[in-house]
Amino acid sequence: MEQNNNTIESRVMENIASGRVKLRSRYLFLAERVAFGSAILFGALAAALIFSLIFFYVRETETLRYFVFGRAGLYAFLESFPFGSVIAFVILSFVTALLLRRADVSYRKPFVIIVGALLFFIVGTGFILAKTRAMDMLENVSRQENFTGHMMRPFFGQRKGMMRNYGVVGRVIKIDGDEILMHTPEGVRELRFTQLQGRSEDLVPGAFIMGIGARDGGQFRMKQYRVVPEDEARMMRRRVHEMK
């Protein structure tokens, strides 16, 4: 085996001396590390941004408020909840965790700790972002008629011209018997009360309401509603305001 070892050494050194085997450039390794580190950082920041967008969306819209109607509000909640953003968040977090797992130093720690630290970073950064004006600025960007605006819209639940099937939110324009005309984020919409148990006195033109029911062609048959307090569903108010 001694002779074999010498053979191996001479063969390898011969390949090196002849130039057939070369050192890979240090800059190549540096570029790899920078690209890898950037991918991890980008993934974590993008996940934090999406988490912040979800948090902002839930806080600024009526989506969670549908539960005040009890089980009947479930469909309206499911319809308005930003599942796309949640899926994007989960995928980004997962991919970032996998990249982090492959990093040169992180393998020494258990995967659970790595994922925990990553989620802590993402959620922490997301909360900080949500507390800044960044989300309001992004919401403004999403209203612009350009590529960035179009890309941002799904994160703010904007589906232009698409009427919802189970929930409605907007400002009352006119009440005529059983029929209401409303400004909704999707446009002007006609509603009809059906199976409604009484009507409160605060349902007047100008009131901002949310309701559940079912879509019937161009109309919406509303079964329950509530007047939305001023500090709720602010994003929907802004959108309705723009529709005027």
Place this chain on the structure above:
Amino acid sequence: MNPSEMTDSQVVIEVRERNKELFGEIIRRYQTRLTHYLRKFIRQNDELEDVLQVVFIKAYENLFGFDVTRGFSAWIYRIAHNEAINHIRKYAKVSVALDEVEMILRDESIDVPGDFDRSLVQAQVEASLGAMKEKYREPLILFLFEEKTYEEISDILRVPTSTVGTLLARGKKILKEDLLKHGYGTK
């Protein structure tokens, strides 16, 4: 400085910056140890030589990827480990071959009393290791026969140090049970 007095990291820096010929020193330091390690997976001499040559060539090509603040031994063992796995997968055969001297197992809990025929015990240990899942076999070989520490095994296999402990404990238990099942060792 005499190359034989230099640390692995010093040799690597010299090779990277000034003297490529000094890579021969790395080969001389590791060829026996890596041959010993690769022998566990590759029985054929010519195949082993080919794999060993690839290991050294890959180590040379990627020298700038080695972090000189960390252990070179674990780094080059990592390359050898990957090449051994590639070889096993390529030829779809898992076999473990031990040298006779290796039959003094490092861990007393799974050692076999001397009244058994050593060659039979060796054959059984080889068979038991060969039948074991890869995730248990790899750390067990590195710990029992290569005398690597938990940290080094962690660096070679890229698993957390705590996981190395778990895999070793489970691997030793499997090996001991298998030896007992075949009539070797004591409870």
